[in-house]
């Protein structure tokens with residue numbers, strides 16, 4: 001059973017959300033990907049949330065754009081940590097998605113990333129899992145060290 005559920009409101013979110021999947025691939029973290037929409041497939045959202053714990057998922061990454069109710073609704077159906085990714089939108093640049101996700105009422109938090117911040121969502125999920133997985137913690141430390149080492153001291157024209 002995968003440890004991370006990457007869910008998104010629409011197929012159109014996949015170009016954004018695949019960055020979370022790519023990070024989890026890099027770190028050898030198991031995940032599944034599903035299209036789940038609070039608006040278009042509410043019954044699917046309901047059962048995914050109800051079954052998430054017993055299915056063995058540990059963290060859910062939820063991306064949606066516009067009236068982005070998916071992450072918050074998922075947080076209301078499961079006590080698993082939900083990491084929200086506001087997907088960029090044409091009309092309002094993703095501010096709509098961000099504000100829809102971030103302002104959760106007390107009791108049902110969503111850990112909200114930046115607009116389009118799916119890669120960081122993957123990293124945050126891995127960091128949560130690494131609390132109980134020393135081998136993953138080592139892989140994360142290496143990933144972070146590699147990133148740091150790749151940053152040049154000064155800009156170049158290339």
Ligand SMILES: Nc1c(C(=O)O)ncn1[C@@H]1O[C@H](COP(=O)(O)O)[C@@H](O)[C@H]1O
Nearest residue numbers: 009010012037038039064065068069070
């Ligand atoms: N925000 C939501 C939800 C939801 O929150 O449940 N379901 C779909 N959507 C969003 O609608 C946008 C446009 O979707 P389409 O491209 O399918 O028209 C997507 O960014 C999706 O996340």
